Structures are given as C-alpha cells and as structure tokens.
Amino acid sequence: MIYLIDDKIIRQEKYNWTKKEFAQYNxxxxxxxxxxxxxxxxxxxFSTxxxxxxxxxxxxxPGNKHEKNVVQIRQDLIDRTRKKATVVFFGGAVGSRTISGKYVSIPVNILYNNLEVFLNKYIEQGMNNSIEIRYLVFGDRFDIEEIAVLKEKIWRxxxxxxxNGELNIKSELSLQLNQLLNITGGTMDFQQKFTVESFKFQLSKLIxxxxxx
Structure with a gap:
C-alpha cells in the first residue's frame, strides 16, 4: 500500500488529482x-x-497539531527509512530531487505529475513495495530524465x-559524472586531458x- 499524506485538497486538485482520480487507485x-x-x-x-x-x-x-513536535515527527519518518521502508518527503520548499537509500525528497509538482505513472507501475508489479522509486522521482523513462538532470548539474x-580551459574534475563533478556513466554504461578516458569544450562534446556524444x- 502507498500512503499519501497531504492536508491540502485544493493543492491536489491543482494538479488534476480529484476525488474521482484518487478513487481509481483505492x-x-x-x-x-x-x-x-x-x-x-x-x-x-508503521507496522509494514x-x-x-x-x-x-x-x-x-493547526487542525493537524500533533502531540510530538514537527522536528521529532520528521526524524521518526527518517528513522523509518533506515528500516528499509521508503518515505518520500515532498513540498513547495523542496527545490531538487534527492534519493538516498529509502529516503527521497522531491518538489510537490514532480510528485503529482509522476504519481499516475508510479501508481500504474506499482499495480502492474503486484503492489511490491520494492518498486523502483525513480518512476516517482523522474517519471516513466526515469533513465532519460535522470540523465538530463545530471547533465544540467554538470553544465552548471x-x-x-x-x-578552452583544461578541465579539473573535482569531487562534486566526479560524483555526478560517475552517476551519469553508470546509467549509460559509458566510459571516459580520464588519462586524456580535456578542455571544458571537449569534455562537454564527448559527454553529449555519449548521452x-x-x-x-
């Protein structure tokens, strides 16, 4: 089962998730x-x-005031991800997509835009809670979308x-590049000296x- 916890019905309707739409996935x-x-x-x-x-x-x-403070509740949910249970935090203040094990954080529009794809895949796969979470984070062709996001980060x-400057691959750039190469199955010869322009060309060609x- 998937639990969607969001107090704003009007927010859901904004993304075309009405009571009728939700009913299809009861x-x-x-x-x-x-x-x-x-x-x-x-x-x-919490028992599953x-x-x-x-x-x-x-x-x-205010209508959802809890006995615990908000910080403690969030920590409880984060602790749950360490027990191999996926928790996706989403909201308007979340500016980027993050996956760290079973912990996921995404913008609100990404969640509702990809929710239909995710639910359909979830049902197709027998409602297996080990479903690939990237269907929710990046959409149906999550590999292509993830590559686009990583490429944008590298370009930034x-x-x-x-x-024409010689490229110096620092730790953050190296991490993003390795993630991209893992998805594409491609390789780059780091013995070769790249300029920024030649590096971009080779990477675009590989993609x-x-x-x-």
Missing amino acids: NALTVIHSKLELDKTKERM DDIILFHDSFFDN ELYDHPN KKYING
Whole structure:
C-alpha cells in the first residue's frame, strides 16, 4: 500500500488529482488529509514496509497539531527509512530531487505529475513495495530524465570555466559524472586531458548514443 499524506485538497486538485482520480487507485493508495484520518491508519502503516508520501507542511496546519513536535515527527519518518521502508518527503520548499537509500525528497509538482505513472507501475508489479522509486522521482523513462538532470548539474558546475580551459574534475563533478556513466554504461578516458569544450562534446556524444541506441 502507498500512503499519501497531504492536508491540502485544493493543492491536489491543482494538479488534476480529484476525488474521482484518487478513487481509481483505492486498492493501492490511501489518501490522508487530516490527523484524524492518520490516527486511524498509523498503526497499520508503521507496522509494514508500505510506502509513505509525506507533505512537509502537513503538521503545520493547526487542525493537524500533533502531540510530538514537527522536528521529532520528521526524524521518526527518517528513522523509518533506515528500516528499509521508503518515505518520500515532498513540498513547495523542496527545490531538487534527492534519493538516498529509502529516503527521497522531491518538489510537490514532480510528485503529482509522476504519481499516475508510479501508481500504474506499482499495480502492474503486484503492489511490491520494492518498486523502483525513480518512476516517482523522474517519471516513466526515469533513465532519460535522470540523465538530463545530471547533465544540467554538470553544465552548471562548469558554467564559470572558460571553454578552452583544461578541465579539473573535482569531487562534486566526479560524483555526478560517475552517476551519469553508470546509467549509460559509458566510459571516459580520464588519462586524456580535456578542455571544458571537449569534455562537454564527448559527454553529449555519449548521452546521444545511449538515447538513440
């Protein structure tokens, strides 16, 4: 089961998730709008490895005031990810997509835009809680979208470097590059001295080959 915890119905409707849309996924998705609804399901929810999608501001709503403070609740959810249960934190203040083991953080628009794809895949795979979470984070072709995000980050890292300057691959750039190479199965010869321009050219060529087969 997937639990979607978000107090704002109007926010969901903004992304075309109405009561009617949610009803199509009743067998796979439980939508929670209030602390009262949460209290009815929390024992079952926390006794399993079910997937939780949690809006960061849920307990900021005065009507959802909790006995614990918000910081402690968030920590409890983070601790749950260490027990091999996926928790996805989402909200308007989240500016980027992060996956760290079972801990996931994404912008609110990304969650609702990719939710249909994710739910369909979840049902197709027998509602297996080990589903590839990147369907939710990056969409149906998560490999292509993830490559695009990584490429944008790499280009941003190189923004202030002159095109004809020799490339110095620092730790952050190296991490992003290795992630991209792992997805594409490509390699780059780091014995070779790259200029920023030649590096971008080689990387774009590698990505194009992967996408076009």
